[in-house]
Amino acid sequence: MRRRIxxxxxxxxxxxxxxxxxxxxxxxxxxxxxxxxPKAPRTTAAWGFTVSGARPVxxxxxxxxxxxxxxxxxxxxxxxxxxxxxxxIVSGFAVGGFxxxxxxxxxxxxxxxxxxxxxxxxxxxxxxxxxxxxxxxNRQVQAAVARQLKAGGTRVELSAGQLPTVEFSDxxxxxxxxxxxxxxxxVTGHGSRKGGRYVGTLTYVIRDSYGFPVDDTxxxxxxxxxxxxxxxxxxxxxxxxxxxxxxxxxxxPFGQPA
Numbered sequence: 039m040r041r042r043i044x045x046x047x048x049x050x051x052x053x054x055x056x057x058x059x060x061x062x063x064x065x066x067x068x069x070x071x072x073x074x075x076p077k078a079p080r081t082t083a084a085w086g087f088t089v090s091g092a093r094p095v096x097x098x099x100x101x102x103x104x105x106x107x108x109x110x111x112x113x114x115x116x117x118x119x120x121x122x123x124x125x126x127i128v129s130g131f132a133v134g135g136f137x138x139x140x141x142x143x144x145x146x147x148x149x150x151x152x153x154x155x156x157x158x159x160x161x162x163x164x165x166x167x168x169x170x171x172x173x174x175x176n177r178q179v180q181a182a183v184a185r186q187l188k189a190g191g192t193r194v195e196l197s198a199g200q201l202p203t204v205e206f207s208d209x210x211x212x213x214x215x216x217x218x219x220x221x222x223x224x225v226t227g228h229g230s231r232k233g234g235r236y237v238g239t240l241t242y243v244i245r246d247s248y249g250f251p252v253d254d255t256x257x258x259x260x261x262x263x264x265x266x267x268x269x270x271x272x273x274x275x276x277x278x279x280x281x282x283x284x285x286x287x288x289x290x291p292f293g294q295p296a
Contacts, residue, residue, distance in 0.1 A: 088227065089292075090196070092201070092222075093222050096221070124263060139216045165212060175202050202223070222245030225242055227292055239292055241287065242288045243286075
């Protein structure tokens with residue numbers, strides 16, 4: 039009996055030890071790994087520049103109205119005769135191929151005084167672009183812009199003194215009979231640096247006042263047109279003329295060594 043009890047006790051102890059050895063402590067789970075998002079590539083902002091500048095049209099004799107003819111009386115017969123002459127000149131301009139000159143004088147004679155602006159794609163703008171007068175101004179402006187860029191500037195601002203007016207002096211051109219000596223200039227532009235050069239675009243707005251000052255003897259009809267503009271000027275006098283602002287836009291590529 040004692041032997042069986044001892045045997046059972048031994049077997050019980052062996053069984054308990056076996057269970058303890060097999061069950062053991064559970065393994066500690068591995069810590070979860072949070073995936074790292076890939077870093078975005080570092081980008082560098084593109085270097086660029088802007089250009090702006092204006093030479094405004096100042097008050098001048100081309101803008102005179104009936105106020106500058108105070109006390110003068112508009113003669114109806116003279117007005118009619120001068121208006122006929124003006125329309126004959128318009129026809130002559132058209133026949134001669136000076137289409138813009140014809141349109142501007144016609145607008146002047148009609149007397150609304152509203153602005154006339156010619157875009158870069160217009161025939162008169164293409165003539166301006168090709169003219170030596172404009173090309174001279176363009177070279178001066180581009181050189182002024184390049185000096186500021188080389189000095190480290192990226193927002194180029196041109197003063198009125200750096201913006202010369204354009205003088206169209208070729209009497210065989212529509213530019214002469216349309217604009218002649220212009221009175222203002224606005225420049226805007228933008229660009230960047232590529233391959234050791236500053237490149238971009240400049241846009242010029244050539245500004246003028248279409249009218250006839252005291253000393254304008256243009257082709258011999260200046261004084262007659264001034265009479266219609268001042269003594270018989272619209273809207274005070276029906277059928278009279280009126281000065282108006284006009285402009286031509288020209289866009290060119292910008293390119294200068296850096």
